[in-house]
Amino acid sequence: DIVMTQSPDSLxxxxxxxATINCKSSQSVLYSPNNKNYLTWYxxxxxxPPKLLxxxxxxxxxxxxxxxxGSGSGTDFTLTISSLQAEDVxxxxxxxxxxxxxxxxxxxxxxxx
Amino acid sequence: xxxxQESGPGLVKPSETLSLTCTVSGGSISSYYWVWIRQxxxxxxxxxxxxxxxxxxxxxxxxxxxVTMSVDTSKNQFSLKLSSVTAADTAVYYCARQRRGxxxxxxxxxQGTLVTVSS
Numbered sequence: 001d002i003v004m005t006q007s008p009d010s011l012x013x014x015x016x017x018x019a020t021i022n023c024k025s026s027q028s029v030l031y032s033p034n035n036k037n038y039l040t041w042y043x044x045x046x047x048x049p050p051k052l053l054x055x056x057x058x059x060x061x062x063x064x065x066x067x068x069x070g071s072g073s074g075t076d077f078t079l080t081i082s083s084l085q086a087e088d089v090x091x092x093x094x095x096x097x098x099x100x101x102x103x104x105x106x107x108x109x110x111x112x113x
Numbered sequence: 114x115x116x117x118q119e120s121g122p123g124l125v126k127p128s129e130t131l132s133l134t135c136t137v138s139g140g141s142i143s144s145y146y147w148v149w150i151r152q153x154x155x156x157x158x159x160x161x162x163x164x165x166x167x168x169x170x171x172x173x174x175x176x177x178x179x180v181t182m183s184v185d186t187s188k189n190q191f192s193l194k195l196s197s198v199t200a201a202d203t204a205v206y207y208c209a210r211q212r213r214g215x216x217x218x219x220x221x222x223x224q225g226t227l228v229t230v231s232s
Contacts, residue, residue, distance in 0.1 A: 001175075038216060040218040048224075049207055049209075049222035049223065049224060049225055050158070050207075050219075050222060051222075052218055052219065052220050055212075055217075055218045061220075093157075093158060095158070095218070097216050097217060097218055098216065100171055101160050101162075101173040101174065101175070102160040103160065104157060104158040104159070104160070105157075106157050107157055107158075
């Protein structure tokens with residue numbers, strides 16, 4: 001299995017400040033023939049299912065604010081919220097769809113400081 | 114916009130079989146992979162497996178052959194059976210749609226249903 005490890009487990013950020021979440025995979029999720037990283041980010045708010053934010057490591061889904069951005073390649077990835085808003089309080093998960101079984105990171109809880 | 118809704122018993126006895134159905138509305142079940150995922154406090158999000166609308170499946174090996182998925186295209190539904198359950202199978206179970214094609218993320222999710230395993 002590809003193990004996904006996120007850091008930190010939680011972070012508190014002031015409104016308007018930057019939040020950075022890291023995700024590391026135990027093996028590369030970059031598929032060389034198409035040069036795509038099979039890595040996605042989800043946002044989960046309390047009592048709700050996860051919501052797809054970013055796919056292919058950096059492609060924002062339609063309707064996702066541009067303060068959310070993804071970066072990285074191979075085994076190391078980052079989700080950045082450039083200017084934290086109150087509605088961004090949630091748990092964020094990375095997930096690989098390169099191999100079977102699909103696997104998720106353990107989640108990073110983002111709170112307001 | 115496609116919507117997914119899980120249904121099934123919220124309480125299952127140990128050693129019995131957990132059975133859930135996901136009803137898809139607002140879109141066809143055809144041409145997609147359909148996924149079951151569970152979330153428990155102890156193990157986070159766990160991919161249980163997926164089924165293509167044709168009926169081909171792929172399961173998480175960690176569930177050691179206890180999983181069976183099926184699809185009913187006439188009803189726009191797909192189902193999950195998990196046998197020999199224990200307390201460790203207590204979780205919120207989500208059904209989801211994988212974006213059209215292989216090896217793609219999950220773009221639509223049901224609201225989830227809590228299943229508790231207890232006598």
